[in-house]
Amino acid sequence: MEKVVIDGVELYLCEPDRVTMSWVGQEELITQVLASWLVIGEDDMPLSPRLVGRPGVGKTTLAYHAGRTLGRPVYLFQATMDTRPEDLIVTPVISDQGKIRYMASPVVSAMLRGGIAVIDEGNRMSEKSWASLAPLLDSRRYVESIVAGIKIKADPEFRFCTTMNDDASTFELPEYIHSRLQPQIQIDFPERDEELLILKSNLPFADEEILLYVVDFLQAAHEADERYSVRDGINIARYALKRLAGQKGRVSPGGRGTGMIGRLKEAASMILDASASEYFSRLVDEVEREE
Numbered sequence: 001m002e003k004v005v006i007d008g009v010e011l012y013l014c015e016p017d018r019v020t021m022s023w024v025g026q027e028e029l030i031t032q033v034l035a036s037w038l039v040i041g042e043d044d045m046p047l048s049p050r051l052v053g054r055p056g057v058g059k060t061t062l063a064y065h066a067g068r069t070l071g072r073p074v075y076l077f078q079a080t081m082d083t084r085p086e087d088l089i090v091t092p093v094i095s096d097q098g099k100i101r102y103m104a105s106p107v108v109s110a111m112l113r114g115g116i117a118v119i120d121e122g123n124r125m126s127e128k129s130w131a132s133l134a135p136l137l138d139s140r141r142y143v144e145s146i147v148a149g150i151k152i153k154a155d156p157e158f159r160f161c162t163t164m165n166d167d168a169s170t171f172e173l174p175e176y177i178h179s180r181l182q183p184q185i186q187i188d189f190p191e192r193d194e195e196l197l198i199l200k201s202n203l204p205f206a207d208e209e210i211l212l213y214v215v216d217f218l219q220a221a222h223e224a225d226e227r228y229s230v231r232d233g234i235n236i237a238r239y240a241l242k243r244l245a246g247q248k249g250r251v252s253p254g255g256r257g258t259g260m261i262g263r264l265k266e267a268a269s270m271i272l273d274a275s276a277s278e279y280f281s282r283l284v285d286e287v288e289r290e291e
Helices: 027-037 059-070 106-113 127-131 192-202 210-224 230-245 259-272 275-291
Strands: 003-006 009-012 051-055 076-077 090-094 100-104 116-122 143-147 151-154 159-165 186-187
Touching: 003 051, 003 151, 027 059, 027 127, 059 076, 059 116, 076 106, 100 106, 106 116, 116 210, 116 275, 143 275, 151 230, 159 230, 192 210, 192 275, 210 259, 210 275, 230 259, 259 275
Parallel strands: 009 100, 051 159, 051 186, 076 116, 116 159
Antiparallel strands: 003 009, 090 100, 143 151
């Protein structure tokens, strides 16, 4: 475990996240995130964008992908209503020898390594926790650890962003934090062709017809202003495929038999709700009318 010494205090850094997240489609959103982090002059400083959208539209994936595009280590921190200031900065733990060891948070580890810190679902976090990051998000670019008694300065290459769901948050951001988390980048549901690409990327083993039914389901749900996301669609398709693979006398993958539709309806009902499964019934009725 890598460690650094700051004012005589040893800090142990955590490892960056290495996950299989790949952004598909909507290249303009990647450009917007990267533009926020760009520094164009000696007196300029990077911005700290907030990515806002409904749950499941890929906000965390976008942030992670943008960071990896820069070739930087990316650190993900999951915010909750119980997140404390010390969780964001330095936490003391007891080592094997019974001594206190100071562990740097993902945010501080990113600061010291010149990486990307992503706070996921930042609007779940209290003002007290956000206040501890206030000097990091302006021209001062540092945090203070009361526990370790040190001030930690960010590497010039350090970048920051947060994701926020656009539903009711646990805490309302104070203005002095809100003004530091700029710009706001809005992420909406993808277009049909992009949604199909996302499904294919996440389910390369799936039959094409199942994916087409799922993307039609999602598009119909978007038009009806449902909150069903592509993540929901991936889970529906994945569970339906597992049910089809596990049942005896499996229907032909290319067929539009009741087995496939039945499993999709079952998956939608179990993963979302009973009304979600009705969208598949309507899709089948529409196909039959067209034929």
